[in-house]
Each structure stands twice: as C-alpha cells, then as structure tokens.
C-alpha cells in the first residue's frame with residue numbers, strides 16, 4: 001500500500017499559505033521543467049469562475065520520498081454549516097502557519113480548536129522570520145499558550161515547530177540559522193504526521209466536499225476510510241434518514257499537483273474525486289453494494305468566536 005499523509009493547513013489570511021504551498025509544489029518537482037503555472041495558485045478561484053468551473057475544494061497533492069502528501073485547504077475563519085469539521089475530517093494532522101510578527105489570530109482559534117478536538121497532530125510554522133521586526137520566540141510562546149488553552153493533549157502540545165520564510169523558500173528548527181530549503185518541513189510532515197489508520201472491511205467513503213464541472217456534473221470528494229473504490233463499480237449511496245440508493249462510479253480521480261489524475265481504483269487512506277453519483281449530499285456515505293454501512297454524519301454546529 002502506498003505511503004500517504006493527509007494534512008490540512010490552518011492559517012490566517014495573509015500569513016503566507018499560498019506562498020508556502022507554491023514552494024512545496026516547486027520543491028516536490030511535480031512540475032516538469034519549464035511548465036508554466038500561476039504564482040498564486042490557491043487564489044485561482046477567479047480564473048476558474050471565468051472558465052465556468054467552480055472549484056470549491058482546492059486540494060493539492062505532492063510526492064516526497066515515496067510518500068504522497070495530500071494538502072487539504074481549510075477556511076481560515078470560523079464558518080457555518082460544519083464546513084471546517086468536514087474538511088478537517090479528511091486530515092490526520094494540521095499545519096498551523098503563523099506570522100512571526102502578528103502571532104496567532106483570533107479567527108484561526110476556532111479552526112485550531114476543532115482540529116485539536118478531532119485529535120489531529122499539529123506542526124507549527126512560524127513564518128516570515130525574514131521580516132526585520134518579527135518576534136518568533138514570543139509568537140512560539142503564544143501558540144503554545146493557545147494550544148494549552150484549547151485543551152490540547154500532551155501529545156499535541158509536544159508539537160514540532162519550524163521557523164522560516166515561505167517567501168525566501170526555507171524552513172528550519174532555528175530562526176537565527178536559515179536553511180537553504182523547505183525540505184525540513186516535508187521531512188517533519190512525513191515523520192510527525194501519522195499515516196492514515198486503515199480499518200478492515202468493505203468500502204466506506206464519506207463525501208466531505210463537492211466539486212462541479214460542466215463536462216461531468218457534480219463531483220463527490222472524500223477520503224476512502226475502508227476498502228477500495230473502483231471505476232465502473234456499483235455502490236450504495238447511504239443518504240440521510242437511512243435512504244440507500246444504488247449508484248455507479250463513472251470516473252475516479254486522485255489529486256496530483258494542482259490537478260487531478262484519473263485512476264482505476266483508490267485505496268483506503270487516500271482522498272479522491274468521484275463522478276457519476278449526482279444525487280448526493282455532503283455527509284452521505286459511498287459504501288459497498290451488499291454492505292451499505294453509513295459513516296456517522298458530521299454534526300452541524302455554530303462556531304463560537306472568543
């Protein structure tokens with residue numbers, strides 16, 4: 001089975017998420033030489049809208065030393081309808097990206113609290129240490145205090161911290177000694193974020209986000225929890241109130257770089273996009289035809305911002 005890490009990035013707007021993901025993609029050499037792509041990749045919504053495609057899920061996937069790292073984008077602010085929780089449920093760990101001058105912002109507290117409550121392992125990045133007026137040590141202290149106040153477990157409080165500059169393309173354990181790349185971050189992800197826990201049993205995949213394309217219609221996105229999903233297979237779609245519908249997988253895609261690639265099957269632990277399902281809602285489960293066991297639906301709760 002392939003080695004996978006599923007991570008979500010939590011960052012306040014402008015703390016450097018787009019720049020960081022851009023650098024991660026560069027370093028993992030997903031792109032062939034001379035291939036052109038937009039600098040601010042995660043902010044490409046306008047472009048997509050122009051093309052008539054609404055990309056709600058901006059997942060990115062890179063390969064590093066034989067491990068596939070799925071990077072799940074999270075809203076950096078408190079929102080309604082359980083979106084944050086849904087997205088976080090695809091991850092096994094989070095990267096908390098914090099500006100070395102501003103420190104953690106109240107708006108990311110809600111998302112971080114959810115991530116900790118879900119048991120996700122954090123890695124902290126204190127970014128922008130190249131700025132002359134930054135205060136990385138104080139920012140580290142306030143991140144620690146915040147996690148403590150959010151009831152992080154001992155294991156979560158034992159988080160890895162990397163300091164660096166996404167802009168200058170480096171991360172390391174000590175902000176006073178710049179390294180020459182962001183590879184220490186990739187190593188930290190592989191080493192400190194747990195691999196997906198794979199359960200025994202027939203297929204189960206909860207649909208946690210959706211995408212739409214004019215060509216193929218609605219696309220169901222989620223993480224395969226158990227079993228294997230295959231192109232062309234007939235499955236049960238477990239809807240709310242116990243309703244079960246028979247559906248057929250048309251096309252199956254996994255994330256690769258900024259795009260998707262079509263694959264014949266996807267195993268447990270990986271995140272995929274499924275077409276041909278159409279009549280689904282977020283929270284529904286795709287399950288084995290003969291064994292339609294639904295996964296617990298994600299509760300919808302109101303965010304508390306304090």
Ligand code: GDP
Nearest residue numbers: 012013014015016017018019127128165166167
């Ligand atoms: P996002 O909103 O979190 O995606 O943030 P961006 O990646 O768009 O960055 C916001 C601004 O901060 C941009 O002007 C970046 O060039 C700048 N920035 C990002 N990382 C760094 C860094 O490490 N150092 C400095 N000085 N600026 C940075």
